[in-house]
Amino acid sequence: MDALEGRTAVVTGAASGIGFALAARFAAAGMQVVMADIEADPLQKAAVELRAAGAEAIAVPTDVSNGDQVDGLAARAVDAFGPIHILCNNAGVGGSGPIATLTAADWAWAIGVNLWGVIHGLRAFLPGMLAHGEEGHVVNTASMAGLVAGPTVGAYCASKYAVVAISETLYQEMSMAGSKIGVSVLCPGSVNTRIHQAARNRPDQEPGIAYDPNSRFADVVGGMSEMGGFLDASAVADQVYGAIVERRFYIITHPEWLQGVKARMTAILEDGSPEFRAPI
Numbered sequence: 001m002d003a004l005e006g007r008t009a010v011v012t013g014a015a016s017g018i019g020f021a022l023a024a025r026f027a028a029a030g031m032q033v034v035m036a037d038i039e040a041d042p043l044q045k046a047a048v049e050l051r052a053a054g055a056e057a058i059a060v061p062t063d064v065s066n067g068d069q070v071d072g073l074a075a076r077a078v079d080a081f082g083p084i085h086i087l088c089n090n091a092g093v094g095g096s097g098p099i100a101t102l103t104a105a106d107w108a109w110a111i112g113v114n115l116w117g118v119i120h121g122l123r124a125f126l127p128g129m130l131a132h133g134e135e136g137h138v139v140n141t142a143s144m145a146g147l148v149a150g151p152t153v154g155a156y157c158a159s160k161y162a163v164v165a166i167s168e169t170l171y172q173e174m175s176m177a178g179s180k181i182g183v184s185v186l187c188p189g190s191v192n193t194r195i196h197q198a199a200r201n202r203p204d205q206e207p208g209i210a211y212d213p214n215s216r217f218a219d220v221v222g223g224m225s226e227m228g229g230f231l232d233a234s235a236v237a238d239q240v241y242g243a244i245v246e247r248r249f250y251i252i253t254h255p256e257w258l259q260g261v262k263a264r265m266t267a268i269l270e271d272g273s274p275e276f277r278a279p280i
């Protein structure tokens with residue numbers, strides 16, 4: 001996608017972290033930005049911040065796991081700015097717990113936000129993006145946990161593997177149809193955000209739940225936080241921006257972690273087992 005100025009981007013999970021950085025990056029490029037998030041107050045503050053910097057930005061409180069609310073987001077976005085050009089299905093929650101201990105509510109929360117959020121986003125926006133006939137791009141936020149599995153992050157990995165599969169399928173469908181809609185999947189390693197506090201948005205605040213939302217993926221997979229390598233969200237947003245302009249599909253923020261992907265692929269090709277290894 002070449003000319004982003006004057007076009008419209010929708011970003012979910014835009015009140016914090018990677019989503020806010022994406023919204024700010026698009027605003028800096030002269031785009032109109034529709035910011036969606038379940039946390040209404042921080043979302044309003046984030047939109048005010050971008051408007052103060054001269055951007056055209058609106059805040060639409062949305063729970064992406066709720067299909068009706070995502071339909072409402074799409075209607076509001078089109079109403080405000082007309083055709084939508086960039087869709088970032090980015091909202092997500094993290095947490096951990098051994099599979100044997102996860103409750104149905106644990107699974108429902110992770111799959112509801114991380115997977116159904118992406119599905120609802122595509123369902124609500126993609127037909128309109130195809131119909132208007134202008135260039136566009138979809139970015140789905142998965143994770144390195146969508147390319148390699150790790151112990152105690154089964155629910156998170158399940159949701160993110162599915163996001164990678166949907167994104168790969170969508171890429172194939174768009175390119176086979178000669179569509180003007182590009183597709184990328186964002187697979188971050190460790191990024192300095194509030195994902196470790198994802199429980200703040202969990203609808204059921206039951207005590208004693210197995211899916212411990214205070215545990216951070218990087219901590220779970222072998223103390224990687226101590227190894228450094230946490231990127232700023234703004235650096236990730238720059239990578240996403242570049243991938244949209246250059247039409248690149250896989251956005252890998254931590255290429256050194258691809259050793260884990262290689263080990264997984266080798267195990268598949270050589271009839272091995274999915275032994276756990278730290279990504280670096």
Ligand SMILES: NC(=O)c1ccc[n+]([C@@H]2O[C@H](COP(=O)([O-])OP(=O)(O)OC[C@H]3O[C@@H](n4cnc5c(N)ncnc54)[C@H](O)[C@@H]3O)[C@@H](O)[C@H]2O)c1
Pocket residue numbers: 012013014015016017018019036037038039062063064065090091092093094113141142143144187188189190191192193194195196197198201
């Ligand atoms: N931070 C990392 O290290 C990392 C690594 C890999 C993938 N990711 C992914 O990046 C994406 C963004 O996360 P982040 O790291 O910026 O975390 P973050 O917590 O800073 O931001 C996530 C945003 O999503 C919002 N959100 C949560 N549930 C929602 C819902 N039901 N509906 C709408 N919004 C909701 C939160 O309010 C928050 O503003 C997520 O999909 C996450 O899985 C993050």
